[in-house]
Amino acid sequence: MRHIISILIENEAGALSRVAGLFSARGYNIESLTVAPTEDSTLSRMTVVTHGSDDVIEQITKQLNKLIDVVKLIDLAEAVHVERELMLVKVKTTDETREEVKRLSDIFRGKIIDVTLNGYVIEMTGTSDKLDAFVAALDEDAVVEVVRSGPMGMSRGEKGLHL
Amino acid sequence: MELSGGEIVVQSLEDEGVEFLFGYPGGAVLHLYDAIFHQEKVKHILVRHEQAAVHSADAYARSTGKPGVVLVTSGPGATNAVTGIATAHLDSIPMVIISGQVGTPVIGSDAFQEVDMVGITRPCVKHNFLVKNLADLAETMKKAFHVATTGRPGPVVVDIPKDITDPSIKIEYEYPREISMRSYNPVVKGHSGQIKKAVDLLLSAQRPMIYAGGGVILGEGSAELTEFAQLLGYPVTNTLMGLGGYPATDKQFIGMLGMHGTYEANMAMHESDVIIAIGARFDDRVTGKLEEFCPYAKIIHIDIDPSSISKTVKVDIPIVGQVTEVLREMLDLIKASNVRIDEKALEAWWSQVNKWRDVNCLEYDRHSEFIKPQYVVEQLYQVTNGEAFVTSDVGQHQMFASQYYHFDKPRRWINSGGLGTMGFGLPAAIGVKLAHPEADVACITGEASIQMCIQELATATQYRTPVKVINLNNRYMGMVRQWQEFSYECRYSESYMDTIPDFVKLAEAYGHVGMQIEKPGDVRPALEEAFAMKDRLVFMDFITDRTENVYPMIEAGKAHHEMKLRVAPGTPIDRELA
Numbered sequence: 001m002r003h004i005i006s007i008l009i010e011n012e013a014g015a016l017s018r019v020a021g022l023f024s025a026r027g028y029n030i031e032s033l034t035v036a037p038t039e040d041s042t043l044s045r046m047t048v049v050t051h052g053s054d055d056v057i058e059q060i061t062k063q064l065n066k067l068i069d070v071v072k073l074i075d076l077a078e079a080v081h082v083e084r085e086l087m088l089v090k091v092k093t094t095d096e097t098r099e100e101v102k103r104l105s106d107i108f109r110g111k112i113i114d115v116t117l118n119g120y121v122i123e124m125t126g127t128s129d130k131l132d133a134f135v136a137a138l139d140e141d142a143v144v145e146v147v148r149s150g151p152m153g154m155s156r157g158e159k160g161l162h163l
Numbered sequence: 164m165e166l167s168g169g170e171i172v173v174q175s176l177e178d179e180g181v182e183f184l185f186g187y188p189g190g191a192v193l194h195l196y197d198a199i200f201h202q203e204k205v206k207h208i209l210v211r212h213e214q215a216a217v218h219s220a221d222a223y224a225r226s227t228g229k230p231g232v233v234l235v236t237s238g239p240g241a242t243n244a245v246t247g248i249a250t251a252h253l254d255s256i257p258m259v260i261i262s263g264q265v266g267t268p269v270i271g272s273d274a275f276q277e278v279d280m281v282g283i284t285r286p287c288v289k290h291n292f293l294v295k296n297l298a299d300l301a302e303t304m305k306k307a308f309h310v311a312t313t314g315r316p317g318p319v320v321v322d323i324p325k326d327i328t329d330p331s332i333k334i335e336y337e338y339p340r341e342i343s344m345r346s347y348n349p350v351v352k353g354h355s356g357q358i359k360k361a362v363d364l365l366l367s368a369q370r371p372m373i374y375a376g377g378g379v380i381l382g383e384g385s386a387e388l389t390e391f392a393q394l395l396g397y398p399v400t401n402t403l404m405g406l407g408g409y410p411a412t413d414k415q416f417i418g419m420l421g422m423h424g425t426y427e428a429n430m431a432m433h434e435s436d437v438i439i440a441i442g443a444r445f446d447d448r449v450t451g452k453l454e455e456f457c458p459y460a461k462i463i464h465i466d467i468d469p470s471s472i473s474k475t476v477k478v479d480i481p482i483v484g485q486v487t488e489v490l491r492e493m494l495d496l497i498k499a500s501n502v503r504i505d506e507k508a509l510e511a512w513w514s515q516v517n518k519w520r521d522v523n524c525l526e527y528d529r530h531s532e533f534i535k536p537q538y539v540v541e542q543l544y545q546v547t548n549g550e551a552f553v554t555s556d557v558g559q560h561q562m563f564a565s566q567y568y569h570f571d572k573p574r575r576w577i578n579s580g581g582l583g584t585m586g587f588g589l590p591a592a593i594g595v596k597l598a599h600p601e602a603d604v605a606c607i608t609g610e611a612s613i614q615m616c617i618q619e620l621a622t623a624t625q626y627r628t629p630v631k632v633i634n635l636n637n638r639y640m641g642m643v644r645q646w647q648e649f650s651y652e653c654r655y656s657e658s659y660m661d662t663i664p665d666f667v668k669l670a671e672a673y674g675h676v677g678m679q680i681e682k683p684g685d686v687r688p689a690l691e692e693a694f695a696m697k698d699r700l701v702f703m704d705f706i707t708d709r710t711e712n713v714y715p716m717i718e719a720g721k722a723h724h725e726m727k728l729r730v731a732p733g734t735p736i737d738r739e740l741a
Contacts, residue, residue: 009346010346013293013295014281014282014285014293017282017285018285021285021286025286055473055477058473059470059474062469062470062472063470065469065470066468066469066470068289068290068310068344068346068347069290069346070346071345071346163345
């Protein structure tokens with residue numbers, strides 16, 4: 001099963017490699033990983049998307065908790081949560097396709113953030129499924145470049161990950 | 164008080180009450196060594212190889228409970244230390260390893276003797292630090308000791324660039340008395356509800372087992388474990404790391420369990436209906452084939468490390484907490500409980516356990532014309548009155564030591580259980596002897612293992628650590644040969660060394676006493692003679708039976724009740740198998 005683990009970790013050199021190293025050393029999967037400092041600059045928040053049986057996920061969370069730099073973590077998949085991923089897509093356009101690509105982007109609530117004679121850069125956020133769907137809807141030959149942040153998430157309501 | 168970085172490190176060691184610093188100098192730590200030169204409280208032990216520095220400090224920690232401290236230089240000094248660090252990590256030994264690093268301006272430039280020590284050791288330490296600012300140094304030292312010694316202990320590396328220890332830059336020094344880390348708060352007290360449930364289950368058991376590991380020793384819980392086991396009257400087995408955590412000569416002790424554990428311990432685990440695991444981690448050398456491990460048992464597991472629980476074997480009642488705290492709480496509940504143990508069931512259980520005991524699985528041929536390694540360990544046990552500190556290397560001799568030396572006290576049995584590091588024994592013995600100068604210290608080793616850190620015979624000369632080296636010399640890497648005999652149709656691929664040094668001359672070359680013992684009848688007198696030489700290191704080269712194997716044995720892939728036993732005519736084993 002897919003799990004999204006959100007981690008608050010000391011914002012120190014090497015913290016990221018401790019987490020990444022743990023996953024590779026113990027043979028756990030990482031589908032995606034995002035990390036950036038939080039509103040408190042001494043803390044980073046990391047989101048790891050992984051999959052595994054309940055036993056494996058239990059070990060992953062225990063092993064992560066054991067890292068000295070990890071302050072707190074939650075498995076978002078355990079409760080209701082929202083998740084979003086950011087994507088930038090560079091699309092080739094011609095006079096004939098320019099309007100069509102823009103319309104498609106609008107349908108997916110994308111934003112065109114760069115326009116050149118030959119194409120667009122489209123910014124889009126949403127669940128990973130939605131981003132997949134948008135890329136699939138584009139003409140395969142028109143897609144020049146795709147960059148995705150990997151999902152990040154937050155639990156809904158009162159529950160959450162903070163000090 | 165204004166101090167330089169080098170002085171801060173040394174002063175903080177003094178403030179931590181560090182007696183011995185095991186190390187080896189080099190370019191990146193010269194400022195530090197100069198600071199050591201100017202003080203007398205922390206005694207530096209100069210080893211002959213950095214790996215040995217870590218093993219000696221590790222064994223010092225194992226035998227005293229105090230953290231072991233190491234100082235090595237950058238690059239090769241640091242990488243040489245890694246095997247020792249991994250050894251300590253797998254056995255959860257509290258240690259602080261200080262490594263020199265190239266100066267901060269050149270980090271990352273492939274400078275002379277530069278290696279990414281923090282990166283290399285990350286998977287084999289409890290935590291590590293790279294000190295980039297002099298202002299953080301004292302606090303980092305405090306954190307290192309705090310992390311190493313609390314919770315589940317472990318080694319902590321502090322990597323210090325050379326410019327941080329510059330003698331010309333001084334800052335105000337104050338060693339923090341306490342430290343709190345928001346990201347690190349080990350659990351101490353167990354969950355009361357879980358403890359209550361565990362006690363209810365324990366009291367209702369028909370075929371109970373107490374399975375205790377190294378956590379009991381690390382957590383100083385031997386007294387509590389002994390009281391707990393004796394109050395209940397249940398059989399006790401120890402892991403390799405747990406030996407001495409429960410008195411081996413007590414009638415409730417049924418030996419070590421696992422791959423080379425006793426028949427009675429493994430059979431009892433297999434048939435048990437309630438097992439309480441205390442500070443043990445269901446290691447693969449204990450469980451054998453996981454799917455068939457303890458099929459009838461409900462399992463209670465006490466451990467300080469949540470990640471040890473249900474890692475390999477799913478348990479029914481997990482309790483995270485300090486072993487002494489949890490056992491004390493259990494003792495109170497048991498004493499206050501009006502539930503009585505089913506004495507009839509317990510009696511029947513003991514009579515079954517005793518039948519397994521009667522198989523006498525550790526019996527061996529006592530009439531051989533060759534010296535049996537088991538016999539040497541038995542005699543060592545008698546000559547030292549069971550009071551010695553025994554370190555070991557890794558292989559057959561390690562198993563013979565664990566089977567035939569009966570440890571009644573914790574911290575007396577010092578071996579590399581988790582990593583299985585050959586070369587551990589001799590430097591370990593030196594570390595133990597420094598900590599316990601009055602005690603008998605024996606290093607049980609083999610002719611292959613001993614050669615991995617043989618250079619430490621010089622350290623032993625320099626610091627006058629008169630340990631006794633018990634070399635069980637069978638001219639083979641015995642354990643490798645045994646596996647090749649059982650699983651590779653006796654193809655002894657590279658498990659034999661063509662040239663073995665003359666250990667007597669070698670010992671003498673280092674200034675020690677060497678003895679070679681070839682006849683069974685000479686074993687006892689030689690041991691008595693050696694241990695009478697209180698102020699000399701005696702290297703005892705016992706020429707043992709080349710073909711001897713360690714029994715019982717659970718072969719790879721087999722379940723823990725499927726043991727290979729030694730079958731000798733006329734022994735009770737024979738009857739059992741018939």
